[in-house]
Amino acid sequence: MLNFEFKNPTKIIFGKGEIQKLNNEIPKDVRVLILYGGGSIKTNGIYEQVLSALEGLQIEEFGGIPANPEYEVLLEALKVIKEKNINYLLAVGGGSVIDGTKFLAAAAMYEGDPWEILKKPVRIFEGMALPFSTVLTLPATGSEMNSGYVISRRGTGEKLSSGGPGLFPQVSVLDPEVVRSIPKKQIANGIADAYSHVLEQYMTYPTSATLQDRFSESIMQTLQEIAPKMLNEDFDYDVAGNFMWCCTMALNGLISKGVPTDWAVHAMGHELTAQFGIDHARTLAIIAPSHYRFNIESKKEKLAQYAERIWGITEGSEEEKAEKGIQKMETFFHSIGIPTRLSEYTTAYEGCAERIEKTFAERNWMLGEYRKLSPQDVKEIVQMSY
Amino acid sequence: MLNFEFKNPTKIIFGKGEIQKLNNEIPKDVRVLILYGGGSIKTNGIYEQVLSALEGLQIEEFGGIPANPEYEVLLEALKVIKEKNINYLLAVGGGSVIDGTKFLAAAAMYEGDPWEILKKPVRIFEGMALPFSTVLTLPATGSEMNSGYVISRRGTGEKLSSGGPGLFPQVSVLDPEVVRSIPKKQIANGIADAYSHVLEQYMTYPTSATLQDRFSESIMQTLQEIAPKMLNEDFDYDVAGNFMWCCTMALNGLISKGVPTDWAVHAMGHELTAQFGIDHARTLAIIAPSHYRFNIESKKEKLAQYAERIWGITEGSEEEKAEKGIQKMETFFHSIGIPTRLSEYTTAYEGCAERIEKTFAERNWMLGEYRKLSPQDVKEIVQMSY
Numbered sequence: 001m002l003n004f005e006f007k008n009p010t011k012i013i014f015g016k017g018e019i020q021k022l023n024n025e026i027p028k029d030v031r032v033l034i035l036y037g038g039g040s041i042k043t044n045g046i047y048e049q050v051l052s053a054l055e056g057l058q059i060e061e062f063g064g065i066p067a068n069p070e071y072e073v074l075l076e077a078l079k080v081i082k083e084k085n086i087n088y089l090l091a092v093g094g095g096s097v098i099d100g101t102k103f104l105a106a107a108a109m110y111e112g113d114p115w116e117i118l119k120k121p122v123r124i125f126e127g128m129a130l131p132f133s134t135v136l137t138l139p140a141t142g143s144e145m146n147s148g149y150v151i152s153r154r155g156t157g158e159k160l161s162s163g164g165p166g167l168f169p170q171v172s173v174l175d176p177e178v179v180r181s182i183p184k185k186q187i188a189n190g191i192a193d194a195y196s197h198v199l200e201q202y203m204t205y206p207t208s209a210t211l212q213d214r215f216s217e218s219i220m221q222t223l224q225e226i227a228p229k230m231l232n233e234d235f236d237y238d239v240a241g242n243f244m245w246c247c248t249m250a251l252n253g254l255i256s257k258g259v260p261t262d263w264a265v266h267a268m269g270h271e272l273t274a275q276f277g278i279d280h281a282r283t284l285a286i287i288a289p290s291h292y293r294f295n296i297e298s299k300k301e302k303l304a305q306y307a308e309r310i311w312g313i314t315e316g317s318e319e320e321k322a323e324k325g326i327q328k329m330e331t332f333f334h335s336i337g338i339p340t341r342l343s344e345y346t347t348a349y350e351g352c353a354e355r356i357e358k359t360f361a362e363r364n365w366m367l368g369e370y371r372k373l374s375p376q377d378v379k380e381i382v383q384m385s386y
Numbered sequence: 387m388l389n390f391e392f393k394n395p396t397k398i399i400f401g402k403g404e405i406q407k408l409n410n411e412i413p414k415d416v417r418v419l420i421l422y423g424g425g426s427i428k429t430n431g432i433y434e435q436v437l438s439a440l441e442g443l444q445i446e447e448f449g450g451i452p453a454n455p456e457y458e459v460l461l462e463a464l465k466v467i468k469e470k471n472i473n474y475l476l477a478v479g480g481g482s483v484i485d486g487t488k489f490l491a492a493a494a495m496y497e498g499d500p501w502e503i504l505k506k507p508v509r510i511f512e513g514m515a516l517p518f519s520t521v522l523t524l525p526a527t528g529s530e531m532n533s534g535y536v537i538s539r540r541g542t543g544e545k546l547s548s549g550g551p552g553l554f555p556q557v558s559v560l561d562p563e564v565v566r567s568i569p570k571k572q573i574a575n576g577i578a579d580a581y582s583h584v585l586e587q588y589m590t591y592p593t594s595a596t597l598q599d600r601f602s603e604s605i606m607q608t609l610q611e612i613a614p615k616m617l618n619e620d621f622d623y624d625v626a627g628n629f630m631w632c633c634t635m636a637l638n639g640l641i642s643k644g645v646p647t648d649w650a651v652h653a654m655g656h657e658l659t660a661q662f663g664i665d666h667a668r669t670l671a672i673i674a675p676s677h678y679r680f681n682i683e684s685k686k687e688k689l690a691q692y693a694e695r696i697w698g699i700t701e702g703s704e705e706e707k708a709e710k711g712i713q714k715m716e717t718f719f720h721s722i723g724i725p726t727r728l729s730e731y732t733t734a735y736e737g738c739a740e741r742i743e744k745t746f747a748e749r750n751w752m753l754g755e756y757r758k759l760s761p762q763d764v765k766e767i768v769q770m771s772y
Contacts, residue, residue, distance in 0.1 A: 001562075001627040003401025008394070014644065015389025176387075208624035210611060211631050214604030222597045238594035241387040241644070245597050254640075258400065258627070 001209045001258040007165070008253050010145045014174045014245070016237065019046070019135055022053040022090075025171045026133065030088035033081055034061040035101050037093045044181040046137055050092055060084050065093065068273060068280065069100035071115065071153040074107070081108045081130075089132035091169075095141025095193075098134050099149035102167045105129035117162060118151055124164035133171040137178045139244040140190035140281065142197060142251025144172035152274065159270040174248065179230075179240035187230050188336040189281035190247055195223050195332070196265060196284035197250040203292060204260040204369040206301050216255045217309050219246050224310070227336050264367035265291050268382060271356045276346045285333040285340050290384035292326050294377065295368065342386050353382035387595045390643040393551065396531045400560045400631070402623065405432070405521055408439040408476075411557045412519065416474035419467055420447040421487050423479045430567040432523055436478055446470050451479065454659060454666065455486035457501065457539040460493070467494050467516075475518035477555075481527025481579075484520050485535035488553045491515035503548060504537055510550035519557040523564045525630040526576035526667065528583060528637025530558035538660065545656040560634065565616075565626035573616050574722040575667035576629070580636040581609050581718070582651060582670035589678060590646040590755040592687050602641045603695050605632050610696070613722050650753035651677050654768060657742045662732045671719040671726050676770035678712050680763065681754065728772050739768035 013021050026032065032054060041047040051059075062077045080086065081104060091101035106122070106129045107114040116122060124147075136144045143149065148163035179187070202216040223246050229239045249255070268291070269283030278286070292299055300322040307313040307325030316324065330340050342349045357379035360367075367373040399407050412418065418440060427433040437445075448463045466472065467490060477487035492508070492515045493500040502508060510533075522530045529535065534549035565573070588602040609632050615625045635641070654677070655669030664672070678685055686708040693699040693711030702710065716726050728735045743765035746753075753759040759767075 001401075001624050001631075003404060005397065005399050007397035011391065011393035012643075013391050015387075018389060208628070210628045211604060211608045211635065214608060215601060218597060218600035218604055222600060225596060238387050242594070242596045245387075245644070249597065257398075258631070 001207055002260065004257040006253060006257050008145065008168065010168045010252075011171045012145060012174060012248070013171060014241075016175060016177055018175050019049040019173050020053050022050070022133065022135070022171065022173060023055070026054065026057065026088060026090070028057065031058045031060070031084060031086050032088045032090050033077070033084070033086040034059055034090045034092055035065060035077060035097055035104070036061070036063045036091075037065050037067070037097050039063055040181070041092055041137060044137075044178070046092060046135065046178060050090070050135055054090075060086060065097050065100045067096045068150075068152040068159065069096045069103070071118075071151050072155065074100050074103055074151070075114070077104055078107050078114065087130060089130055091132065091134040092137060094136070094138025095143045098136070098143040098169070099141070099151065101132055101134070102129075102143070102147070102149040102163070103151050105132045105167060106162075106164075115153070118160040121160065121162035122164075123162075124166040126166045128164070129166045131170050133173075134169045135173045135175075136244070138182060138186060138190065139174075139179065139247035140186075140193040142194070142248055144169060144174065145248045145252040150270070157274050159274050174244050176237055176240040176244050179243065180235045184231055185337070187243070188338055189279050190243070191223055191227050191230065191336055192285050192333060192338050193281035194247040194250040195220060196281065196288060198255065199288060199329075200263050200265055201256040201259065201261045203299055203302050203306065204262050205298060206305075207259050209258040212255055212257060212259050213305070215249075217306075219250050219255070220310055222246050224332060227332075231336060260369040262367075262369045264373055264378075267360075267365065267367055268356060268378060271359065272342065272352070275352055275355065276348070278345050282338055282345065285338045286342050286345070286385050287381065289326050289330050289340055290381045292329075293323075294381045294384060295373070296322055298370065340385075342382075349386050353379045353386075356382055387593055387644040388646065392639060392643050394531065394554065394639050396554045396638075397557045398531060398560060398634070399557060400627075402561060402563055404561050405435040405559050406439050408436070408519065408521070408557065408559060409441070412440065412443065412474060412476070414443065417444045417446070417470060417472050418474045418476050419463070419470070419472040420445055420476045420478055421451060421463060421483055421490070422447070422449045422477075423451050423453070423483050425449055426567070427478055427523060430523075430564070432478060432521065432564060436476070436521055440476075446472060451483050451486045453482045454536075454538040454545065455482045455489070457504075457537050458541065460486050460489055460537070461500070463490055464493050464500065473516060475516055477518065477520040478523060480522070480524025481529045484522070484529040484555070485527070485537065487518055487520070488515075488529070488533075488535040488549070489537050491518045491553060492548075492550075501539070504546040507546065507548035509548070510552040512552045514550070514552045517556050519559075520555045521559045521561075522630070524568060524572060524576065525560075525565065525633035526572075526579040528580070528634055530555060530560065531634050531638040536656070543660050545660050560630050562623055562626040562630050565629065566621045570617055571723070573629070574724055575665050576633055577609055577613050577616065577722055578671050578719060578724050579667035580633040581606060582667065582674060583636040584641065585674060585715075586649050586651060587642040587645065587647045589685055589688050589692065590648050591684060592691070593645050595644040598641055598643060598645050599691070601635075603692075605636050605641070606696055608632050610718060613718075617722060646755040648753075648755045650759055650764075653746075653751065653753055654742060654764060657745065658728065658738070661738055661741065662734070664731050668724055668731065671724045672728050672731070672771050673767065675712050675716050675726055676767045678715075679709075680767045680770060681759070682708055684756065726771075728768075735772050739765045739772075742768055
């Protein structure tokens with residue numbers, strides 16, 4: 001097991017009707033900016049619940065933060081924060097709104113060009129950001145209980161990530177009832193996103209971290225179990241609750257402790273979103289199978305363990321089990337309506353791999369758990385996923 | 387799934403050689419009291435590592451905190467805290483030392499008779515206790531990452547528990563190397579203790595909390611897997627690391643969220659320790675099988691799930707699987723050298739059940755996840771375990 005540090009101070013308030021509890025959590029003397037996305041919170045009742053919970057506080061609001069939160073839009077919110085002397089942020093949304101809020105929490109206290117925070121990047125320690133909380137409306141990214149975020153810049157086509165221990169939400173309210181109004185396509189994306197998060201922290205090489213492995217497998221098994229219920233049946237509160245908690249636990253830091261992590265699938269996936277606007281979760285399902293096939297030699301022990309424990313595949317050599325595990329993974333993504341080939345999303349895929357190779361070469365990026373995956377390897381992986 | 391709140395701000399520093407990192411974690415301007423137990427830390431090298439990490443700080447020390455930390459001894463430590471103006475505590479030990487330290491952290495700031503903190507009990511919120519950290523030397527209780535504690539009072543034979551969100555350790559250092567010098571009997575106790583902690587949070591009734599169930603099963607499976615290696619083989623760092631992390635995760639709050647919890651086994655077990663001085667973990671192994679048999683009607687779904695998932699028992703009715711699960715549990719305790727009948731520990735057991743019945747009746751205690759288990763039920767359970 002590798003040495004590790006773990007600290008996650010976010011307070012989770014989980015359950016039906018719990019948004020009201022924000023009233024006890026946010027200090028009475030702050031000026032709050034409520035941040036949200038496309039405005040669905042104004043039709044599904046969440047907005048009213050938040051306003052009711054904040055009664056008596058000075059509040060402003062800023063809506064319109066898009067999926068893949070855009071730097072240009074966030075700069076508008078930053079103006080509001082400065083003009084209105086905002087000193088507390090409340091994200092009401094999914095990963096995009098929460099990620100954007102984290103960037104704003106840091107940017108509000110940063111002297112200098114805000115883009116530096118992402119470009120350098122600047123690690124944000126405690127006291128270097130405004131305090132903020134979240135009301136999660138779209139389970140997927142885990143951003144509600146971690147300190148990382150990803151921001152896109154339309155002008156340059158960049159999608160960069162940053163973070164730091166000063167960017168944990170103070171409180172995150174997780175009410176599974178919000179899942180009731182989420183379109184099935186977004187639920188499928190959330191399942192794929194959380195599942196891929198686990199894969200990035202699991203599909204590396206064995207380090208005898210038995211408990212962490214079993215926790216990761218627990219999340220994947222639960223996601224597989226709830227997926228057909230979430231997508232094919234009427235809303236069920238308990239099923240939605242498991243979905244929500246799986247998404248949070250998949251990326252709150254716990255399962256990565258003591259084990260190597262990969263994240264190459266995310267690095268490549270981000271480029272597919274930047275180039276083609278494909279939903280983040282879907283880009284991960286496109287890249288993952290090719291990534292694991294390309295790296296089968298170094299990942300075969302964990303791939304075979306995955307095949308055995310998650311899918312009950314006990315026959316065959318380690319390599320054969322590993323390949324069968326990848327096939328099962330593809331079948332799972334297909335079962336939730338997510339195609340795993342780039343050509344199923346766009347006809348303009350030619351040249352995409354070369355562009356990603358060039359970008360990663362410019363950034364001097366070496367990827368994977370060994371940091372040995374070159375830009376040329378990346379090109380091959382992306383081509384395998386066409 | 388039940389509504390829940392979860393916040394655990396303790397920073398875990400895990401791994402070989404990490405005690406030195408305390409140097410960056412404890413503020414430079416505090417007066418530290420180092421608390422420890424029987425003095426084994428002075429022979430196994432941990433004491434030197436701690437002193438080295440605290441170089442430059444003002445330190446005092448207090449040794450001799452016994453297993454089942456005694457109120458009378460702790461009052462002596464409280465005197466030192468007050469006389470020396472101590473404002474930071476460092477527990478270097480197992481659950482007893484850490485529990486004692488938590489009580490002292492609260493007692494140091496409590497005005498009035500310190501026993502009230504346990505007797506009322508007084509819930510300790512943030513700011514109501516001295517800050518403290520821990521260096522874990524004996525994995526078992528999980529006290530290093532939770533905010534509860536248990537104190538015994540020799541004079542009255544009482545063993546009471548208390549806690550509150552102000553009693554999380556700031557930092558806990560978990561170096562699996564400490565396991566190297568722990569006697570096998572104590573390791574067996576640690577395994578039984580952690581296993582029993584999971585049982586108390588798992589063996590209730592189903593609430594569709596699929597992920598929590600799987601996390602609990604992950605801990606029990608890992609404990610079962612490492613137990614023979616821990617007890618029959620030479621020290622192995624990775625195996626010790628899994629043991630240590632299992633003990634922490636078994637009682638850091640995570641697996642109890644969204645599910646009912648029982649804790650009747652602990653309530654009864656505490657009385658066996660108070661009456662006969664039997665090791666805490668062993669009292670749990672004595673009571674658990676009888677408790678589950680007595681309550682098989684209300685616990686049979688989870689018992690059967692345990693039998694199926696943990697022990698692969700798929701044949702028979704739900705009741706039959708439940709009973710087989712209990713038998714497997716007993717066999718597991720026996721396999722780590724822990725007898726499961728009170729008469730294997732003492733010949734003076736007659737009348738013990740009646741005394742516990744009387745004590746619980748005086749306290750008006752109703753136990754179990756439904757709070758329906760009467761003192762008379764408790765008497766029967768204890769008699770079943772003779």
